[in-house]
Amino acid sequence: MRRLGNTRGTGRTRRTTRTAAAAAACAAACAAALAALTAVPAQAQTPPDRSPHWELKDTASPDVRFRGLAAVDRRTAWVSGTGGTVLRTTDGGASWRNVSPPGAAELQFRDIEAFDARRAVVLAIGEGEASRVYRTDDGGQTWTESFRNTDAKAFYDCLTFFDRRHGLAMSDPVDGKFRILSTGDGGRTWKVLPNTGMPAALEGEAGFAASGQCLVSSGPRDVWLATGGAARARVLHSADRGLTWTASDTPVPAGDPARGVFALAFRDRAHGLAVGGDYRPDRPSPQAAARTGDGGAGWRSATKPVPAYRSGVAWLPHSRTTALAVGPTGTDLTTDAGRTWRTVDQGSYDTVDCTPDLGCWAAGEQGRVARLER
Numbered sequence: 001m002r003r004l005g006n007t008r009g010t011g012r013t014r015r016t017t018r019t020a021a022a023a024a025a026c027a028a029a030c031a032a033a034l035a036a037l038t039a040v041p042a043q044a045q046t047p048p049d050r051s052p053h054w055e056l057k058d059t060a061s062p063d064v065r066f067r068g069l070a071a072v073d074r075r076t077a078w079v080s081g082t083g084g085t086v087l088r089t090t091d092g093g094a095s096w097r098n099v100s101p102p103g104a105a106e107l108q109f110r111d112i113e114a115f116d117a118r119r120a121v122v123l124a125i126g127e128g129e130a131s132r133v134y135r136t137d138d139g140g141q142t143w144t145e146s147f148r149n150t151d152a153k154a155f156y157d158c159l160t161f162f163d164r165r166h167g168l169a170m171s172d173p174v175d176g177k178f179r180i181l182s183t184g185d186g187g188r189t190w191k192v193l194p195n196t197g198m199p200a201a202l203e204g205e206a207g208f209a210a211s212g213q214c215l216v217s218s219g220p221r222d223v224w225l226a227t228g229g230a231a232r233a234r235v236l237h238s239a240d241r242g243l244t245w246t247a248s249d250t251p252v253p254a255g256d257p258a259r260g261v262f263a264l265a266f267r268d269r270a271h272g273l274a275v276g277g278d279y280r281p282d283r284p285s286p287q288a289a290a291r292t293g294d295g296g297a298g299w300r301s302a303t304k305p306v307p308a309y310r311s312g313v314a315w316l317p318h319s320r321t322t323a324l325a326v327g328p329t330g331t332d333l334t335t336d337a338g339r340t341w342r343t344v345d346q347g348s349y350d351t352v353d354c355t356p357d358l359g360c361w362a363a364g365e366q367g368r369v370a371r372l373e374r
Contacts, residue, residue: 052373057089061085066079067111068080068122072115072116073357075089077093080122081109087100088140104124120140125156128154133146133190134146147190155172157207169190170214177199180192197244202234204231205234206257211352213262213351221238222295225237229256229257229258232249233252234249235250235292236248252289256278265313270292272292273338274290274313275310275311277327285310302341303339307332309327310326313325329346350365359372
């Protein structure tokens with residue numbers, strides 16, 4: 001029912017545990033970069049050379065749309081997308097290795113979660129057996145298929161991990177409720193969780209597999225799920241790794257299969273951002289950004305929202321107020337924790353992810369992958 005291009009649907013607080021030592025080591029550099037980023041003029045399409053800006057990295061994949069992105073650090077990142085494609089870089093994007101699982105050319109890899117340069121889990125979306133999960137422990141040289149959906153009514157959209165072992169995947173509603181998969185061994189095996197603690201879905205409600213950010217986590221137990229397509233765009237929250245959930249309405253417009261919340265980002269278990277809108281290029285997306293300070297129990301509209309549909313959002317590291325949102329028509333910046341947004345770049349990206357060493361990456365259509373440079 002929800003389609004982007006040729007596939008339905010269009011979400012994750014990354015990554016694995018980051019040490020305090022690593023955060024402290026780059027605090028000064030990150031602070032300087034954040035200060036410079038906030039100085040980028042809103043109207044600038046090509047920021048000055050010394051200002052932070054997206055620098056495209058040649059992936060040699062012009063026919064691939066990358067909606068899955070897992071940033072490990074400034075040098076290491078994984079991307080996944082159409083044609084069953086998975087790429088990995090370990091040199092800051094100077095070169096990319098095609099590490100796609102064999103026999104996956106018909107799959108759409110819309111989400112990828114990486115623990116480091118060698119270990120990653122990737123999700124293929126689609127109806128029935130098109131929804132699959134693969135894991136690699138050797139940098140993509142070999143992959144193991146660890147889950148294949150056999151329920152024709154299920155359609156998996158997003159993945160998230162709390163740590164290197166515990167993670168979840170979510171499907172659009174099955175028999176009136178969102179379905180949750182759980183793993184306790186790093187994605188090697190999966191089981192469907194009972195739905196007794198899941199509230200009923202609204203008519204037409206589903207997730208958007210646009211950026212791998214419709215299911216995100218923060219800390220060891222908290223996870224959030226973004227929805228659209230129904231009369232109201234909602235965010236569902238679980239504080240027990242997906243066993244029980246509460247649902248809250250957001251001010252992001254819905255009421256149409258193409259509208260709703262597409263991406264979430266939480267910098268801790270209380271403070272979060274939501275972006276979305278209407279993904280159709282000829283339709284406006286008013287009030288397409290919201291924020292919460294109470295773990296998603298209540299959401300408030302941005303006083304100056306993003307100007308158009310946005311499918312990805314990420315907090316910048318070591319900042320309580322700065323975040324980036326991306327979409328096909330540009331990148332927006334907030335420096336006041338989502339109250340106001342302004343456009344800082346007009347390139348097309350679908351997803352964004354940042355790491356403690358300020359390794360911010362973005363990915364999208366026509367093989368576009370970029371890293372934040374200064």
